[in-house]
Amino acid sequence: MNALIERIRLEASHLGRGIVKLDSLINHQLDPQLTLEMGRAFKERLEAAGVSGVTRVLTVEVSGIAAALTTALAFGVPMVYARKTRPITMSADPYTAGAVSRTKGGEVVLSVSRDFLGSSDKVVIIDDFLASGRTLLAMVDIVRQSGATLLGVGGIVEKIYDGGRALLEPLGVPVVSLACIESADESGIVVSGGR
C-alpha cells in the first residue's frame, strides 16, 4: 500500500520509547478513501496467502473498527467488534479475554456476544497496529472459545521492533500487515512495505 506508506512517512512522529503518533490517519482522524483501500488490500493480501470462505471479520474497539469495516465490506460479510466495556445491551455470558491497553495503560476485558460468533464461523481478525501482538492473541482466544475457525490476522501498521509477529506465527495462519515501521527513535522513523 504505497499511499499508506507515503502518508506514514509524512505524518508519523515518534513520541519516545517506540510510541508512534499516527492519529492523523488511524486513531483520531481518518481518511475514508484510504481506509476503503486498506480493506481491499487486506482482502487481496489474505486471499493471496490462501484465505478463503471468510464469514466474519473481528476487531476490537476503538481504532480497529474503521479498517475492519472496510475489510468486511470487501469480503461481503458482517463485522463484529469486541467491546472493552460491556454495554448493558450486550447479551449475558459473552466470550471474554483479558488484554492490555497499549496507549491508555491498564488491563481491559474484551467481550464478544455469543450471538455474533459461533462454531460455523470462519474468521479474519483485523486491528490497527500489529505491535506486541497481545491484543490480537486475546482476540484469537475469543475465536477459540467460540469454536470458530481462525483464517488469518491483519494489522494496518506492523511495528517490527515490538516483535508481535513471532507470537502470532505459531498459529499457522497468514499474518499480514499493510505497512511496517522498522524503527522509531530520536533519529527518525523508518517505514517499509507490509509483510
Added chain:
Amino acid sequence: MNALIERIRLEASHLGRGIVKLDSLINHQLDPQLTLEMGRAFKERLEAAGVSGVTRVLTVEVSGIAAALTTALAFGVPMVYARKTRPITMSADPYTAGAVSRTKGGEVVLSVSRDFLGSSDKVVIIDDFLASGRTLLAMVDIVRQSGATLLGVGGIVEKIYDGGRALLEPLGVPVVSLACIESADESGIVVSGGR
C-alpha cells in the same frame, strides 16, 4: 432507509426503561453494506436540507465511527472521532466537553485535537442514536470552541420519546435521522421512517 427500518423491526428488542438493544447492526455487529448505504443516505438527506461545502464529519467513539466513516466517504472529506479517554498520542490542549455515557453510565470528557478541527471547517456531526441529544450537544460545543461552522447533525436511529430533537432544533441547522423509534415498551417497539 427502508432496509434499515426493516432490520430494526426484525432485530430490535426492548430491555426496559426505553432502552433498545440493536447490537446486531449498530453497536457490536455491523452490516458493512448497510452501513455504506447509511452514509449515502445521510449525504442525500443533508444535501436535500440545504447542506453544502462540508469539510469534516465529526463523531464520538465508539458506535458512531462506522456510519461517520461512510458519511465522510460519501462527502469525500476526512472523518474525526472524539475520544472519551485521551490517548497519550493526542496533542496537548485539545477541545473538550463533558457528556453522559448512555449505556455505560457516568460522565465522560470528549476530546478532539486542535490538529483536526479549525475555524475554516464546515462540519456535519453524525452519531448512532439521536436520543436525549446531550452527547450531540457536547459535540456541538466542541465545534463552537474550534470556530468551525456547524452545517448539520445526523443520528442513525432517533428515539422520539427521548426528546433530543427539541434540544437540537434551536441550533438552526438540519437535524436528520434515518429511522425513528416512536415507542418501546412491554407491548413492543414501534418503528417509523427517519425525519
